[in-house]
Amino acid sequence: MRGKRSKQYRKLMHQYGMTFGFREPYQVLVDAQMVQDAARFKMDLWPALERTLHGKVKPMITQCSMRHLYASKETPPAIVDKTKTYERRRCNHHTLEQPLSTLECLSSVVDPKGSRTNKHRYVVACQDNEVRSYLRSIPGVPLIYVHRSVMIMEPMAHATEHVRDKDEKSKFRAGLKGARGAITDTLKRKRDDEEEQSGSGSEQEEGRARSGAQSQEEASKKKKRKGPKGPNPLSVKKAKKRPAQENNKGVGKKDSGEGGTSNPAATINEDGTPAAQKRKRKRSHKSGKGADSNGPESEAHDAPSASAEGAGAAEED
Ligand SMILES: [Zn+2]
Known part of the structure; x- marks a missing residue:
């Protein structure tokens, strides 16, 4: 089971990389609840994230989430200290009297302009179902949560899959165009060859030629072939x-x-x-x-x- 999931996650991250440009180290935004739950399940958050994402991870926490963490009395100090070492994502909500909710904070960090783009390619590890549900509407946000001491990466959301499919189609079309371009080049080159050889009179051969030398070889072959034509040699x-x-x-x-x-x-x-x-x-x-x-x-x-x-x-x- 574990191996199967692992393979699935590797493939998922590969697709996020292909379509949305995710690269290691993956920037993972964790919320306060994630830190607390991981501690409760005695899960070492950072290594668990790296195992799940199959790559180097840079865990990040917003100022608001950090404040949530400080505010909760149940978080062991050791965990708080550990979390302090994570890169602080400056959401600039620190000037507010109260920290924003995880939903408000994370959505403003992931998609600051409200244009439904995960501009900075964040992976979000969040225990709040509402938050994850909202982030699913933004294409290209890998989502992670912990369930009964198991870290789980969500399959691609519909919005994400849609973008991926479009992207793959356009890449496929671009590939076709590229191929067509190559064919055109070949034709052009062939024409050039024929023009070059028109002086020596070998232009009559219908060019399958790719280069001058090849076309000449083919020309001689064709001429030879013309000779034996006629009655049955026997x-x-x-x-x-x-x-x-x-x-x-x-x-x-x-x-x-x-x-x-x-x-x-x-x-x-x-x-x-x-x-x-x-x-x-x-x-x-x-x-x-x-x-x-x-x-x-x-x-x-x-x-x-x-x-x-x-x-x-x-x-x-
Ligand atoms: Zn914030």
């Missing part, structure tokens, strides 16, 4: 490969005297051996060129291999 490879092989073989055969042709349709008629060879190959790759299938089978059979040379010569003529 199909292209097949179509090119066969004629290339044939040509090579044909040339080689011609040189070695075996015969063979680079253009089978035109020359194979007089060309014996290679034609036969070709026919064999044709069978295996029948799906190939139509021109090859025109190869004259009968002549190829009859033709002697010796006439290959002559055929080659004739062909060249």
Whole structure:
């Protein structure tokens, strides 16, 4: 239970810090009753406040509260002396015949102009329920009281929560604007890059570029990418490969005297051996060129291999 509450208070103070600018040491206004009750519960007020607020604390007491304390006979002198060491908050009601009530005094100290702002970021540790109830209407006043020897920090009041929500929304919006600003900057930079590169002709690339170097890299990538576009590379490879092989073989055969042709349709008629060879190959790759299938089978059979040379010569003529 204690751990859970402690975590809750830490979070609360974090939120007070975020929204209302509370910082350590937290200035805590204590009233006379708080001092007395703490003494009655044998609670060491200062350390208890630091445990509750999760941070360094500067306890403060108004002149009026001090006078209340002096006036009450039941407060042990030791406690009064201890409380004297707290920083005295000069509410300037000391000139009055009687001290003001805690409600009047604290409300004038917390919100001197009556503008519903906790100008000096006071935490108020007060046992008077009426006072706390009034202070809840002022946004950003952390409230502490002691109940049965347990120090309790009130959850955020509605007025406080309202301000916190508004503040968070506006911060969120500011964050969005900031992000938008960053995007605009990026766009501007991109435009600049494009303008710079327009001389080298790379401006056509739609800039995803963030810097000049990157945009150039992207430009080269894009140009490369343009090349291979077209027919399916697999199909292209097949179509090119066969004629290339044939040509090579044909040339080689011609040189070695075996015969063979680079253009089978035109020359194979007089060309014996290679034609036969070709026919064999044709069978295996029948799906190939139509021109090859025109190869004259009968002549190829009859033709002697010796006439290959002559055929080659004739062909060249
Ligand atoms: Zn006062």
